[in-house]
Amino acid sequence: MTIRNTRHSRWYLYIPLLIGLGLTVLPFVWMVSGAFKPQSEILSGEFTLLPENGTLRNFADLFTRVDFGSYFVNSVLVAVAVVLGNLIFCSMLGYALSKIEFPGRRALFAVVMTMLMVPTVVTFVPLFVLVTRMGLANTYGALILPFLATPLGVFIMRQFIREIPDSLIEAARLDGAGEFRIFFTIIIPLSGPALATLAILQFLSSWNEFLWPLVAAQTEDMYTLPVGIALISAGANTVNYGLLLAGATVIVLPILVLFLFLQRYFIQGISTTGLK
Amino acid sequence: MNPTANAPATAARHAVPHRRRRPAWRRRRALAGWLLALPFTALFAAFMIGPLGASLALSFTDATSRDLRTPFAVGFVGLSNFADLFTDEKFLRAVGNTxxxxxxxxxxxVAVAMLIALALNNGINRFRAFFRVGFYTPVVTSIVAIAVVWKYILEPDGLLNQGLAALGVTGPDWLHDTAFAMPSLILMAMWRNMGTLMIVFLAGLQGLPAEVYEAARMDGAGPFQRFRDLTLPLMRPTILLGCVLISVYYFQFFEEAFVMTGGGPLDSTLSITYFTYNQFGYGDYGHASAASYILAVAIALVTLVQFRVLRAKD
Known part of the structure; x- marks a missing residue:
């Protein structure tokens, strides 16, 4: 592999690759730069990569002109709850499906995997009726509950736990350990990489989720970050780009930093499981 | 699947007591299995399977937001919601747009991701990881946040038109022009999602057998010929996977249009998901559910067709 590549290196390919990479990254640069520009500079229609009169006004506006603090806290709370729920529930089911014989196991796995492809748009109307009937409309319960148990998590955990040697589990069983004890003392400590991948994927999809929180959160104090930003953008007649770009920066930058540090888990997770 | 090698021996040694004890530990283990499965299954049944079935049921009724208090008192209307949709110009427009x-x-x-993957795999020796991370970054970002940024870039005097002006071209008002709004959204979606497919394709390319390429090169096959006659056929399963992943995703597009165009101008970017969301907003749960089911079935069909088409050429 390496030999082939070295022999047939094509240095000129760096040029289109660099241009492509520049174009890919440019929107992020433009976002951050615009977030620090005063309104007059944003509307001037001149290309200035760095703000001439840099300002933090847009970030301050996020907290004085809209309830951005609430959006942020809501997004964090929901994402953390969704991650924890999936770590617990998906690993439990993943262990049961891969290592324990129980009637209905195959059918359960088939049903869960079939739901992997079902889009939110198909379930959100009855889901709204359901949470309203439960008295949960416009609460954290409504934002969190539908995402606590996702098929993707089961898929990741089952694939990983399957590879844990049966002999290890059999030995513990012979020593008289029950299934729950085995789960907590053997399976969980050995599943670190899968749990990390699952945590990152779930955090990401919860942080970026839009359709359901848009439907479920009805008052501004329950909005998540994407809902807040989207409604500011859609609602106003004249768009306050400084405010929106500052908001977008707060949504995107933490994830980008996290990604740069944990890229292996991100890319592994996505390449084995697909999108989202 | 490789159970302990000495399992049969153990079983034989304890044959008699085992036969008696077996049902008991079996039952206990099955019970443990069910208990471990229970929390997930309960949540999953309540918040996914249930709503999926309820959505199908709602699509045959005239349910509206006024029926929220008495969800079982709605009227059965058979297939009329579906019939309405297929004669509704707005819905047909949404289907066409999707x-x-x-x-x-x-x-x-797929094409852009393949080009990047090929360049990274065959052309360069250094900085591959660096490029890979760079092209991948848009994938991890919130579509809503990034749509705000693109809306800013696509303003009549925004970054794109400034760039075009530097080349002597006068750019259109991208998002307010019925001819350009959709291409703008497609461009942004491509930018955001090419990284996923690049990773999938790169993994596929790295699994291709080097000897075959060496042999083809000896036989005098040029780079284009090698791509057409070797890479494409060998990569067919990977390309299929990429197509399925991305189609399922593109068929549901919504956020992009919600933030950048509001479905306009003149419904030119109204998608099926957007239509469903609007029907829900009007309180018309019957038509919303019917529209969402049509989308779900369309996604399932497209997935099947893609498997067929790409498999058939093997």
Whole structure:
């Protein structure tokens, strides 16, 4: 592999690759730069990569002109709850499906995997009726509950736990350990990489989720970050780009930093499981 | 699947007591299995399977937001919601727009991702990881946040038109022009999603047998010929996977249009998901559910067709 590549290196390919990479990254640069520009500079229609009169006004506006603090806290709370729920529930089911014989196991796995492809748009109307009937409309319960148990998590955990040697589990069983004890003392400590991948994927999809929180959160104090930003953008007649770009920066930058540090888990997770 | 090698021996040694004890520990283990499965299954049944069935049921009724208090008192209307949709110009428009978005967006994204993957795999020795991370970054970002940024870039005097002006071209008002709004959204979707397919394709390319390429090169096959006659056929399963992943995603597009165009101008970027969301907003749960089911079935069909088409050429 390496030999082939070295022999047939094509240095000129760096040029289109660099241009492509520049174009890919440019929107992020433009976002951050615009977030620090005063309104007059944003509307001037001149290309200035760095703000001439840099300002933090847009970030301050996020907290004085809209309830951005609430959006942020809501997004964090929901994402953390969704991650924890999936770590617990998906690993439990993943262990049961891969290592324990129980009637209905195959059918359960088939049903869960079939739901992997079902889009939110198909379930959100009855889901709204359901949470309203439960008295949960416009609460954290409504934002969190539908995402606590996702098929993707089961898929990741089952694939990983399957590879844990049966002999290890059999030995513990012979020593008289029950299934729950085995789960907590053997399976969980050995599943670190899968749990990390699952945590990152779930955090990401919860942080970026839009359709359901848009439907479920009805008052501004329950909005998540994407809902807040989207409604500011859609609602106003004249768009306050400084405010929106500052908001977008707060949504995107933490994830980008996290990604740069944990890229292996991100890319592994996505390449084995697909999108989202 | 490789159970302990000495399992049969153990079983034989304890044959008699085992036969008696077996049902008991079996039952206990099955019970443990069910207890471990229970929390997930309960949540899953309540918040996914249930709503999926309820959505199908709602699509045959005249349910509206006024029926929220008495959800079982709604009237059964048979297939009339579906009949209404297929004669509703707005819905047909949404279907057309969704097909446009996916029909242009999927091949474009696949092609660009393949070009990047090929360049990274065959052309360069250094900085591969650096490029890979760079091209991948848009994938991890919130579509809503990034749509705000693109809306800013696509303003009449925004970054794109400034760039075009530098080349002597006068750019259109991208998002307020019925001809350019959809291509703008497709461009942004391609930018955001090419990284996913690049990773998938790169993994596929790295699994190709080097000897075959060496042999082809000896036989005098040029780079283009090698791509057409070797890489494409060998990569067919990987390309299929990429197409399925991205189509399922593109068929549901919504956020992009919600933030950048509001479905306009003149419904030119109204998608099926957007239509469903609007019907829900009007309180018309019957038509919303019917529209969402049509989308779900369309996604399932497209997935099947893609498997067929790409498999058939093997």
């Amino acid at each position: 097909l446009y978005f996916a029909g242009v967006g999927v091949p474009l994204t």
